[in-house]
Amino acid sequence: xxxVLPPRFTPERVRNDRRYRTLDKYRFIVGxxxxxxxxxxxxxxxxxxxxxxxxxxxxxxxxxxxFVGGDNYVKMWNDEKFWDSLQSxxxxxxxxxxxxxxxxxxxxxxxxxxxxxxxGRAVSGVAGSSVYKIVYFFPQVLSIALIAVVWxxxxxxxxxxxxxxxxxxxxxxxxQRWLGGDYKLALFSTMAVIAWSFVGFYVxxxxxxxxxxxxxxxxxxLLDGAGRAATFFRVTLPLIWDTVRTGWIYMGIQALDAxxxxxxxxxxxxxxxxxxxxxxxxxxxxxxxxxAIGVVLLVLSxxxxxxxxxxxRRDQIEY
Amino acid sequence: MAxxxxxxxxxxxxxxxxxxxxxxxxxxxTFRPRTLVITAVAWLLAAxxxxxxxxxxxxxxxPADELRDRTYLPDKLHWSNFIDVWKESSLGDNxxxxxxxxxxxxxxxxxxxxxxxxxTARMRFRGRKWFLLLVLVTQMFQPTALLxxxxxxxxxxxxxxxxxxxxxTNAAFNLAFAVWxxxxxxxxxxAELEExxxxxxxxRFGAMIRVTLPLALPGVVxxxxxxxxxxxxxxxxxxxxxxxxxKQPLTVGINNFIGAYTVQWNYLFAASVVAIVPVxxxxxxxxxxxVSGLTAGxxx
Numbered sequence: 314x315x316x317v318l319p320p321r322f323t324p325e326r327v328r329n330d331r332r333y334r335t336l337d338k339y340r341f342i343v344g345x346x347x348x349x350x351x352x353x354x355x356x357x358x359x360x361x362x363x364x365x366x367x368x369x370x371x372x373x374x375x376x377x378x379x380f381v382g383g384d385n386y387v388k389m390w391n392d393e394k395f396w397d398s399l400q401s402x403x404x405x406x407x408x409x410x411x412x413x414x415x416x417x418x419x420x421x422x423x424x425x426x427x428x429x430x431x432x433g434r435a436v437s438g439v440a441g442s443s444v445y446k447i448v449y450f451f452p453q454v455l456s457i458a459l460i461a462v463v464w465x466x467x468x469x470x471x472x473x474x475x476x477x478x479x480x481x482x483x484x485x486x487x488x489q490r491w492l493g494g495d496y497k498l499a500l501f502s503t504m505a506v507i508a509w510s511f512v513g514f515y516v517x518x519x520x521x522x523x524x525x526x527x528x529x530x531x532x533x534x535l536l537d538g539a540g541r542a543a544t545f546f547r548v549t550l551p552l553i554w555d556t557v558r559t560g561w562i563y564m565g566i567q568a569l570d571a572x573x574x575x576x577x578x579x580x581x582x583x584x585x586x587x588x589x590x591x592x593x594x595x596x597x598x599x600x601x602x603x604x605a606i607g608v609v610l611l612v613l614s615x616x617x618x619x620x621x622x623x624x625x626r627r628d629q630i631e632y
Numbered sequence: 633m634a635x636x637x638x639x640x641x642x643x644x645x646x647x648x649x650x651x652x653x654x655x656x657x658x659x660x661x662t663f664r665p666r667t668l669v670i671t672a673v674a675w676l677l678a679a680x681x682x683x684x685x686x687x688x689x690x691x692x693x694x695p696a697d698e699l700r701d702r703t704y705l706p707d708k709l710h711w712s713n714f715i716d717v718w719k720e721s722s723l724g725d726n727x728x729x730x731x732x733x734x735x736x737x738x739x740x741x742x743x744x745x746x747x748x749x750x751x752t753a754r755m756r757f758r759g760r761k762w763f764l765l766l767v768l769v770t771q772m773f774q775p776t777a778l779l780x781x782x783x784x785x786x787x788x789x790x791x792x793x794x795x796x797x798x799x800x801t802n803a804a805f806n807l808a809f810a811v812w813x814x815x816x817x818x819x820x821x822x823a824e825l826e827e828x829x830x831x832x833x834x835x836r837f838g839a840m841i842r843v844t845l846p847l848a849l850p851g852v853v854x855x856x857x858x859x860x861x862x863x864x865x866x867x868x869x870x871x872x873x874x875x876x877x878x879k880q881p882l883t884v885g886i887n888n889f890i891g892a893y894t895v896q897w898n899y900l901f902a903a904s905v906v907a908i909v910p911v912x913x914x915x916x917x918x919x920x921x922x923v924s925g926l927t928a929g930x931x932x
Contacts, residue, residue, distance in 0.1 A: 345748055346747075346763070360781025364777065367784065449678070455911065462900065463688050465890075466688075466901075474683065570774040573867045577890065603780050610777045
């Protein structure tokens, strides 16, 4: 690449000489874009394509991988345990974004517009809003593996923080085996942890989006006599809708994955999600079957994305 | 996007300019119930977000014989947990692996993403839209779904259990985000500045290094620290692509504690504290850039 480089691009040369311009262009393309594209090809695209291919084989980790057609998919179709895990995963996919985004939008609105009305201000944030943002954002920088470990201890039925807290305020009757017992309770506890770890991210994201809305729009709404609720539903929400939709898709995919949290935190007999089911097949050496499950997961997240794009479509509002 | 970056600084958005508030408004500063309720709820939530960390630190300092007790604070703080966990496990190796992975992946991401972002921000080339779309779409793939494909690749290359494997995968996973942030940052710096430098006789490369790069520094720092933090925290690939306990990253090493017959929570959490301190320190550095950095790509 460095062989045929012209010595220096003086302005006249760049402007007048066609060859220099073409060379300049391709030199940039080769040097700047080739590496990242190569990276993508090798570590993202190729594993993805291989996954599709091996999902049609009976590869078990050795050198042979016989093409078996759709056998893995047929097996999946008849696999009760797969359907059970998928049910949990789909519930996470639907419920978690709803909880997380609602809380995120609510807190963000409180932080950016929940303060007292001051003179000459249409909206004002609560005092110390930046502190809250940092505190809420905290779980986002923590490894999901550590989050799962900590919450496992918090939920622990014998020495856990949660049961200890309930006991100390006289609510012993509410103490539970949060994770190890009932399926619904385990699912709910898992949702709470995922929501807990992501809410802060959305508070920060949405308050930035809300901060970008010009103040005079709020002033106009205030002049027209809109209350806080009306301002929120008629002004704020429509104006940050694009951000909400992006966040919705991202959160849904994260919730569909939920791998580390469930694998580490929840005992396998109580609750199993599809990625954990995939991982178990992978550990057993059923690589072909595991990739088939992976492909289904990818297809599901694409369908989810398309649906959200579809029902979330609104007129673009420029401001 | 420009407005988002401006208003989203760390200081409270609504600050009364000094002296602009006349005295009489002061008398209105009575606490109304609603303000009180909102503040109380906000603090309660803050406590909810911080409690698990407190639990982690307290347990890390708890002597082993008090683990089953229900008292919240241990009788005496047992600092030696930190030393014991170091001596009795392979966590020292795990920490070293994690440092190598995070450092390596960060350097690699920076080397690869910066030119790509610069090019994408400055040039209108054929396929630019496709490139950005590719970056976005691949960001959507769950690592779990790519797991077997990656395992197969590194198995064929005979690179399982190698630090390089994890450096490369972490770099690849973080590339999209880095390119995305940096493209937005560099795009917000006027190209005229570079043209001026080129008219003054520097090469395009020199203009990039000496003009654009210093101006894009906050974005670069954000991308770097973000890559470092995500690689530091990565779990799934560390778990699957390396199987020997002393070649696994810290997050996996810590979870190996749980697989043992009884879980020694005090050691587990002492190790966890070690694992989160660097992350929190780094986060403190970029905290003011986080908002603008995160929203650079997504908000407008």
